[in-house]
Amino acid sequence: MISVVILGAGNVATHLYKAISKTDKVSVVQWYNRNLDALKTYKNDVLITDDLAQLKEADVYLLAVSDDAVKGLSSQLPFENRLVVHTSGSVGVYDIDQKHQRGVLYPLQTFSKAADLNFANVPICIEALESKDYHVLKNLAKSIGSPTKKVNTDQRKVLHLAAVFVNNFTNQLYRIAHEITESEGAEFDLLKPLILETANKVQEISPYMAQTGPAKRNDKKTLKRHLKLLKDQHHTDIYNLLTTSIQRTHGRKKL
Amino acid sequence: MISVVILGAGNVATHLYKAISKTDKVSVVQWYNRNLDALKTYKNDVLITDDLAQLKEADVYLLAVSDDAVKGLSSQLPFENRLVVHTSGSVGVYDIDQKHQRGVLYPLQTFSKAADLNFANVPICIEALESKDYHVLKNLAKSIGSPTKKVNTDQRKVLHLAAVFVNNFTNQLYRIAHEITESEGAEFDLLKPLILETANKVQEISPYMAQTGPAKRNDKKTLKRHLKLLKDQHHTDIYNLLTTSIQRTHGRKKL
Numbered sequence: 015m016i017s018v019v020i021l022g023a024g025n026v027a028t029h030l031y032k033a034i035s036k037t038d039k040v041s042v043v044q045w046y047n048r049n050l051d052a053l054k055t056y057k058n059d060v061l062i063t064d065d066l067a068q069l070k071e072a073d074v075y076l077l078a079v080s081d082d083a084v085k086g087l088s089s090q091l092p093f094e095n096r097l098v099v100h101t102s103g104s105v106g107v108y109d110i111d112q113k114h115q116r117g118v119l120y121p122l123q124t125f126s127k128a129a130d131l132n133f134a135n136v137p138i139c140i141e142a143l144e145s146k147d148y149h150v151l152k153n154l155a156k157s158i159g160s161p162t163k164k165v166n167t168d169q170r171k172v173l174h175l176a177a178v179f180v181n182n183f184t185n186q187l188y189r190i191a192h193e194i195t196e197s198e199g200a201e202f203d204l205l206k207p208l209i210l211e212t213a214n215k216v217q218e219i220s221p222y223m224a225q226t227g228p229a230k231r232n233d234k235k236t237l238k239r240h241l242k243l244l245k246d247q248h249h250t251d252i253y254n255l256l257t258t259s260i261q262r263t264h265g266r267k268k269l
Numbered sequence: 270m271i272s273v274v275i276l277g278a279g280n281v282a283t284h285l286y287k288a289i290s291k292t293d294k295v296s297v298v299q300w301y302n303r304n305l306d307a308l309k310t311y312k313n314d315v316l317i318t319d320d321l322a323q324l325k326e327a328d329v330y331l332l333a334v335s336d337d338a339v340k341g342l343s344s345q346l347p348f349e350n351r352l353v354v355h356t357s358g359s360v361g362v363y364d365i366d367q368k369h370q371r372g373v374l375y376p377l378q379t380f381s382k383a384a385d386l387n388f389a390n391v392p393i394c395i396e397a398l399e400s401k402d403y404h405v406l407k408n409l410a411k412s413i414g415s416p417t418k419k420v421n422t423d424q425r426k427v428l429h430l431a432a433v434f435v436n437n438f439t440n441q442l443y444r445i446a447h448e449i450t451e452s453e454g455a456e457f458d459l460l461k462p463l464i465l466e467t468a469n470k471v472q473e474i475s476p477y478m479a480q481t482g483p484a485k486r487n488d489k490k491t492l493k494r495h496l497k498l499l500k501d502q503h504h505t506d507i508y509n510l511l512t513t514s515i516q517r518t519h520g521r522k523k524l
Contacts (some may be wrong), residue, residue, distance in 0.1 A: 040326035081491065104491055122459050124481060126464055135462040169455035170477045175495050176446035180460050181467045183511040184439045187441050189476035189518055191431035200424035204377050205435050206472050207390040211379055213468035217461050221444035226379060227437035234337065236359055248514060255510055256438040259503060263444055 016040045016154050017072040021087065023052035026101050026124035027078035030158075031056070033133045039157035059069045066090055073150060076097060076119065077110075085109045097147050103174025106167055107141050117142035119151050119161070120170055124181050133159040139170050188247055197245065222263065229260035271295045271409050272327040276342065279308035280380035281356050282333035285413075286311070288388045299325045321345055328405060329354060331374065332365075340364045349385070352402050358429025361386035361422055362396050372397035373408050375425055379436050388414040394425050447506055452500065476516065484515035 018034060020027050020042055027045075034040045044061045046069060047053050054060040063069070075085055075091065077100040084100045089111040091098065098114035100107075101121060110116040118141040125131065138155040140162055142148035148164065155162045165173065188209060192202045215224045228236035237257065244250045273289060273295055275282050282300075289295045299316045301324060302308050308317040318324070330346065332339055332355040339355045346353065346365040353369035355362075356376060365371040373396040380386065393410040395417055397403035403419065410417045420428065443464060447457045470479045484492035492512060498503045 118361070123463055124470070126470070129328070135466065136439065137459045137462060139459065160494050163456065163459055165455060169450075171494070171498060172449050172453040173455050173459060175498050176449045176455075176457075176460055177463055178482055178484075178495065178508075179442045179446040179449070180464050182480065182484055182515060183507075184421045184442050184464075184467050185476050185479050186511055186515050186518070187434045187439050187442070188471050189480070191434040191513070192476050193422075194427050194431045194434070198424050198427040200420060200428050200431075201418065202431075204392045204418055204428060205396065205431055207392060208378055208432055208434050209391065209439075209471060212439050213464045215379070215381070216440070216443050216464060221440050221447050224440050225437065225444070227433055227436055229433075233336070239359055239426070240433065243426060243430050249523055250513060252438075252510060253433075255507060257442055259445070259507060260437060260441050262503065263441070 016074060016157070018076055018154070019044045019046065019069060019072040020076045020078060020253055021046045022076075022078035022083075023047040023049070024078060024080070025127055026121065027076075028101045028127070029125050029131050029133075030076060030078060030101075030121075031060070033131070033158040035059070037157045037159075040154055043072050058179070064208075067092055071096075073097060074154060075114075076101065080104050085111070089113060092138060097150060099142075099151065103139075104171055104179065105151060107143065115144060116149055117147050117151055118170065119155065121172075122177060134161075136164060138162045139163050139165040139173060141167060141170060163218045187252075190252065193246075194244075194249065225260060225264065227260075229257040230264050231260065271329060271405060271412070272298045273329045273331055273409070274301060274324060274327040275331045275333060276301045276303040277331075277333035277338075278304070280337070280382055281376065282331075284380055284386050284388075285331060285333060285356075285376075286315070288386070288413040290314070292412045292414075295409055298327050298342065322347055323403075326347070328352060328395050329409060330369075331356065336360045340366070343369060349449070349492075352405060354397075355407065357473055358394075358432065359426055362398065370399060370402055372406055373425065375420075375429075376409065377428060377432060389416070392416045392418060394418050394420040394428060396422060396425060445507065448501075449499075456521060461493045480515060482515075482520065484512040485519050487516065 020031055034042050040058050045053055046063050048064055050064040060177050065247050075098045084105050088098055094113040098110055099117040099119045103120050107116050107118050110212055120139040121136045123136040138160040140151045195202045275286055289297050297315050300308055301318050305319040330353045336357050339360050343353055349368040353365055354372040354374045358375050362371050362373050375394040376391045391441040393415040397408045407417050450457045
């Protein structure tokens with residue numbers, strides 16, 4: 015049985031708490047947040063505290079806090095030589111105060127407050143300075159059903175960067191599609207099966223192999239027609255840049 | 270029973286043929302292609318021809334050919350006053366020769382040769398100049414299991430444009446994520462659940478509501494860290510442009 019103290023009350027902290035509560039291989043012995051109000055829903059299920067001096071002993075301290083808070087909070091912890099890990103994609107493992115055993119448990123997924131999350135769909139990237147700590151973290155992650163992967167700091171950071179491309183930037187393309195369709199009174203909903211199929215396709219084949227469309231074909235007539243339809247210069251810029259990007263990848267000339 | 274002649278042998282033509290073959294409410298009376306070789310797999314199942322003069326009579330002639338071929342092929346058809354429709358997102362309905370009754374049956378999905386397609390996931394956008402033709406096309410689409418939507422030419426064209434954003438451009442962002450992760454020996458596969466979840470999220474909530482991440486939060490430290498990691502100027506340009514786009518949408522200042 016791995017014992018855990020969770021620190022923080024955001025989406026990652028809450029989803030980890032819920033997932034851990036469902037397994038009997040890991041137990042949350044305490045949940046800390048500097049503002050207790052955020053934890054009050056759970057006060058009958060788990061020991062909660064807003065006082066670092068009251069922290070219980072545990073195998074792992076999970077700092078599921080904002081990137082900027084990792085360094086300060088880890089140095090304020092009133093103990094040493096225990097395993098303290100953060101959950102950030104972009105913060106270095108050495109940002110955790112050196113008085114601790116240090117590691118990272120980075121769940122590579124987008125977390126919303128509302129939806130219940132199946133951790134089978136949340137790969138957890140693990141980094142630890144010592145091999146025995148790595149095994150504790152791997153067991154913890156496996157206990158909540160996550161696939162795990164050992165990564166180094168550089169790999170974790172590029173995964174976090176790549177996640178911005180496939181999540182935030184992709185979502186912004188959906189948003190632009192929403193704006194474009196709405197401007198003509200067409201239904202964005204009609205695009206939803208295509209959005210899903212596009213994501214499904216690259217589960218099996220590489221994005222390189224999955225590419226289709228006028229940019230890849232260098233279908234100049236369609237490219238011209240599209241540019242004529244775009245009314246927002248900003249959308250035009252994105253259209254041109256991503257068309258050029260596709261043509262670079264697939265060996266076509268630039269627009 | 271609606272009778273159909275299919276013209277063309279590409280992905281759209283082939284998937285439509287297969288879908289229609291499964292229903293007994295529509296029959297393919299003949300399949301035309303200027304190159305018969307492309308149809309030989311099906312020669313025992315359906316009448317095939319490469320001779321426009323031999324075309325049978327049918328309720329609907331489906332021109333599932335390249336955009337540039339619609340105009341010429343429709344004018345070469347050796348008959349008049351029959352319902353001739355194309356399947357393109359970006360070609361005007363009036364590009365079909367005026368000697369015909371004209372319409373469009375635009376399946377809003379990405380078609381690969383290999384995979385079998387469930388037309389329940391293929392919304393079909395219908396355009397017709399006459400109301401009775403619209404109803405024939407709607408019945409045809411419903412018979413293969415597709416949701417249908419009546420659209421005008423402008424709406425169809427912006428849907429086609431928006432489809433490029435959510436399909437081709439999104440896929441290119443996946444590709445860039447692949448390049449970025451590979452450059453550090455990290456596994457692109459770790460991003461696949463996030464790719465799916467990003468697409469799933471906007472099935473229920475708007476892209477506007479679904480947005481998260483450093484650009485939306487205007488988290489300058491992370492934005493700076495990411496820009497430092499990017500080694501390809503072209504990736505940097507895309508990062509900057511899409512970050513600005515998110516900040517425009519969500520009312521943040523530019524980078």
